[in-house]
Amino acid sequence: MIITDDSTLFSVEDVVKKLGVTARTLHYYEEVGLITPSSRTSGGHRLYDKDVVDKLAYILKIKDNLGYSLQEIRNVLQAQETLDRLRVSYQTSSKEERQYIVEESIELMTTILGHIDDKMQRLNEMRKGLVERLERVKSLR
Amino acid sequence: MIITDDSTLFSVEDVVKKLGVTARTLHYYEEVGLITPSSRTSGGHRLYDKDVVDKLAYILKIKDNLGYSLQEIRNVLQAQETLDRLRVSYQTSSKEERQYIVEESIELMTTILGHIDDKMQRLNEMRKGLVERLERVKSLR
DNA sequence: ACGAATCTTTACGTCAACGTATAGTTTCCG
DNA sequence: CGGAAACTATACGTTGACGTAAAGATTCGT
Numbered sequence A, B: 001m002i003i004t005d006d007s008t009l010f011s012v013e014d015v016v017k018k019l020g021v022t023a024r025t026l027h028y029y030e031e032v033g034l035i036t037p038s039s040r041t042s043g044g045h046r047l048y049d050k051d052v053v054d055k056l057a058y059i060l061k062i063k064d065n066l067g068y069s070l071q072e073i074r075n076v077l078q079a080q081e082t083l084d085r086l087r088v089s090y091q092t093s094s095k096e097e098r099q100y101i102v103e104e105s106i107e108l109m110t111t112i113l114g115h116i117d118d119k120m121q122r123l124n125e126m127r128k129g130l131v132e133r134l135e136r137v138k139s140l141r
Numbered sequence C: 001a002c003g004a005a006t007c008t009t010t011a012c013g014t015c016a017a018c019g020t021a022t023a024g025t026t027t028c029c030g
Numbered sequence D: 001c002g003g004a005a006a007c008t009a010t011a012c013g014t015t016g017a018c019g020t021a022a023a024g025a026t027t028c029g030t
Helices: A012-019 A023-031 A050-066 A070-088 A095-138 B012-019 B023-031 B050-066 B070-088 B095-138
Strands: A008-010 A046-049
Touching: A008 A012, A012 A023, A012 A046, A012 A050, A023 A050, A046 A050, A050 A070, A050 A095, A050 B095, A070 A095, A095 B050, A095 B095, B012 B023, B012 B050, B023 B050, B050 B070, B050 B095, B070 B095
Parallel strands: none
Antiparallel strands: A008 A046
């Protein structure tokens, strides 16, 4: 872990311990274009800044909580990056372009939100049935 | 689909259409001991009764909503069947045996419930962050 | 400065959860 | 009753998401 005045850099080991994945996972995600080390040491060792670590944490969240495949995650990230890039040029873009960016952003986020809500609803149904059965059994003792 | 006075039997095609899985999945789940056709036609074609279809629907629920592997699902089902079998002999069993059955049931169901709650909480956190970002973007238009 | 720990690239291995192909059989429908 | 559609068993293939091994290079602690 390299801490300078304006940034902190994490080694592979740091990230592994921080996020509970293996080094192989870092390499694999890099292979398939999900993450890229923000820099390397002079000897070639990978270094990750906070942004990359955050991105990886986000990837793991979507993967574990929503059950997205890495391919689906890549689509989501790509869309978000497109929107981010567009947002950078937001000020200098025309009214129509701005509207387009905003609408696309909203659509993407709404889609994901829909998946989350759908999943939560299904979980809630399972939960309901389970709690019911649990109460019935508990009343036996 | 064979409907008699006291039961309804489903063919492979029926189940496939009803639950949105492929025939291969039915065969595979049978291979790994998750389900068994309740009977066969004279020619050897599989027939499933409502119980098996319900069980399969339950399997798919756990799989898709909780992200359990088939192995984990088999453990859950096996535990539940053990408890069911015990529950059959509930009346004729001793006080200690009954208590054991009840406690084991409660533990299993509580574990699953914990997984559900955990997952829902994580989803809720994701949801919160997403809604926040969505509101910020929406305020732009 | 040196040994242990960590890292690199490359490449083959693995495992779950099915997909797909084949060849023959059974069931359904006009 | 005859052909299309669905089914059977068997078996090899595929895909995603990593695991594991090897051989050498780099970094870190004392």
